[in-house]
Amino acid sequence: xxxxxxxxxxxxxxxxxxDEAAACIQDGxxxxxxxxxxxxxxxxxxxxxxxRVKKTGEKLRINLWTGxxxxxxxxxxxxxxxxxxxxxxxxxxxxxxxxxxxxxxxYVDQHLSLTVEMIREGQLGNLDVAVLEAIAITExxxxxxxxxxxxxxxxxxxxxxxIVELNTHQPLDLExxxxxxxxxxxxxxxxIPLIEVSDRIGTPAIPVDPDKIAGIVITDRDxxxxxxxxxxxxxxxxxxxLIEFLEHEVRSGRLTxxxxxxxxxxxxxxxxVLYGLRESRFHDLQMYSEVLQDAAFDLLDTGRLRFASGCAxxxxxxxxxxxxxxxxxxxxxxxxxxxxxxxxxxIIRRLGVIAMNTAxxxxxxxxxxxxxxxxxxxxxxxxxxxxxxxxxxxxxFVTKSTAKxxxxxxxxxxxxxxxxTEHDVQIIVTEQGLxxxxxxxxxxxxxxxxxxxxxxxxxxxLREYYEAALRLGGHTPHVLEQALSWHVRLxxxxxxxx
Numbered sequence: 001x002x003x004x005x006x007x008x009x010x011x012x013x014x015x016x017x018x019d020e021a022a023a024c025i026q027d028g029x030x031x032x033x034x035x036x037x038x039x040x041x042x043x044x045x046x047x048x049x050x051x052r053v054k055k056t057g058e059k060l061r062i063n064l065w066t067g068x069x070x071x072x073x074x075x076x077x078x079x080x081x082x083x084x085x086x087x088x089x090x091x092x093x094x095x096x097x098x099x100x101x102x103x104x105x106x107y108v109d110q111h112l113s114l115t116v117e118m119i120r121e122g123q124l125g126n127l128d129v130a131v132l133e134a135i136a137i138t139e140x141x142x143x144x145x146x147x148x149x150x151x152x153x154x155x156x157x158x159x160x161x162x163i164v165e166l167n168t169h170q171p172l173d174l175e176x177x178x179x180x181x182x183x184x185x186x187x188x189x190x191x192i193p194l195i196e197v198s199d200r201i202g203t204p205a206i207p208v209d210p211d212k213i214a215g216i217v218i219t220d221r222d223x224x225x226x227x228x229x230x231x232x233x234x235x236x237x238x239x240x241x242l243i244e245f246l247e248h249e250v251r252s253g254r255l256t257x258x259x260x261x262x263x264x265x266x267x268x269x270x271x272x273v274l275y276g277l278r279e280s281r282f283h284d285l286q287m288y289s290e291v292l293q294d295a296a297f298d299l300l301d302t303g304r305l306r307f308a309s310g311c312a313x314x315x316x317x318x319x320x321x322x323x324x325x326x327x328x329x330x331x332x333x334x335x336x337x338x339x340x341x342x343x344x345x346x347i348i349r350r351l352g353v354i355a356m357n358t359a360x361x362x363x364x365x366x367x368x369x370x371x372x373x374x375x376x377x378x379x380x381x382x383x384x385x386x387x388x389x390x391x392x393x394x395x396x397f398v399t400k401s402t403a404k405x406x407x408x409x410x411x412x413x414x415x416x417x418x419x420x421t422e423h424d425v426q427i428i429v430t431e432q433g434l435x436x437x438x439x440x441x442x443x444x445x446x447x448x449x450x451x452x453x454x455x456x457x458x459x460x461x462l463r464e465y466y467e468a469a470l471r472l473g474g475h476t477p478h479v480l481e482q483a484l485s486w487h488v489r490l491x492x493x494x495x496x497x498x
Contacts, residue, residue: 018048040148067150071224113343116154130159141210148312173327229268239276355392375416
């Protein structure tokens with residue numbers, strides 16, 4: 001019964017329909033919703049808002065803030081109704097992506113640790129309404145989040161009004177898994193007192209003024225998770241190269257067999273690489289990451305992983321049913337934090353995190369593009385990869401050496417868009433091999449990346465480009481007339497092949 005989940009007696013009087021809650025949102029407002037990588041996002045109020053516009057023909061445009069990507073019930077539904085004027089800080093929906101690349105939606109792509117800092121300081125304007133999913137409301141009127149924390153604590157703090165989606169489908173066993181900590185104002189902020197991955201430094205619920213809660217909508221919905229592609233030969237080889245490298249670091253005395261806290265980016269390749277640790281020699285591992293995917297729980301089940309700290313639990317549908325049914329088994333080994341804490345640069349550096357993220361493409365000097373196709377078309381966004389890459393003990397980027405059946409080389413003369421400069425990239429891994437770039441000058445990096453990471457079908461062309469660049473000289477040699485010629489050829493012919 002939902003009444004038992006609203007422990008603040010007076011708030012039971014504020015239960016409303018999704019349509020009534022959506023009526024709080026008017027043209028020109030900024031709306032912040034819960035959710036991080038399709039976990040714990042709002043599920044019915046955005047749909048009710050879109051239906052209202054479709055039925056009435058009302059002219060309504062909003063600025064939409066989230067934690068990270070959300071499911072189709074939010075991004076796709078709202079953008080197809082023409083509701084979204086501005087979006088930040090991360091998205092992954094195909095229809096939203098199209099609207100961004102057509103210029104219909106103004107997209108602000110941000111480091112995920114940064115958004116709420118700017119909001120609290122008023123740099124991004126006023127937050128009118130927050131729509132936040134919760135599994136329960138405490139006696140004090142505070143919100144117990146569901147499968148993600150994201151930016152919800154700051155949205156609850158700064159919004160003029162809060163709408164709660166109380167999701168009775170999300171298990172109450174999630175209670176006690178969250179650690180809500182919001183740093184104090186800058187300047188002269190106290191240090192964040194997180195020393196160990198397993199430290200709990202905050203509260204188990206999100207503080208909110210009960211008087212700001214404008215409505216509570218009762219829902220009974222699954223998170224709209226999607227399947228992950230299983231490991232394949234290429235991802236297994238990537239994992240093999242990475243594990244061999246980490247074993248070498250142990251033999252060299254720079255790491256122990258417990259490694260350092262691990263971070264893994266979102267998606268099938270990152271999940272598959274993490275999955276490869278199951279059969280490794282490493283043990284008593286810890287994770288300090290944004291998203292806990294299938295492989296994290298596989299490692300917990302095998303005992304390889306001792307503790308996992310994240311911002312969201314994002315699983316394939318089948319794995320989600322199993323994990324959510326056994327939350328009691330994981331409670332002592334998992335904590336969910338606000339994304340500004342899971343991605344906090346100071347904590348990442350303090351803990352010495354080993355960061356593993358995915359590249360769309362890398363160039364011969366180690367610059368990485370993780371967001372834009374052909375330098376212009378946004379895919380998803382930088383997410384938290386920049387937070388981790390710049391501050392990690394080891395900054396690792398993984399990618400298959402080719403894409404689209406070999407028509408695209410992931411190793412190119414010059415990336416068409418730079419998200420992570422050569423200064424933030426230490427290791428590049430493809431199924432072809434691994435390039436350790438630490439302590440190398442640009443000319444040394446180029447030869448290593450070409451020989452170790454490029455696909456054989458493109459290696460000769462990369463060598464020819466680099467030799468031509470060397471004849472022109474420079475600290476980072478390039479032939480400017482040819483540097484992006486591979487991308488031009490892909491645009492014009494559908495292939496990077498000469």
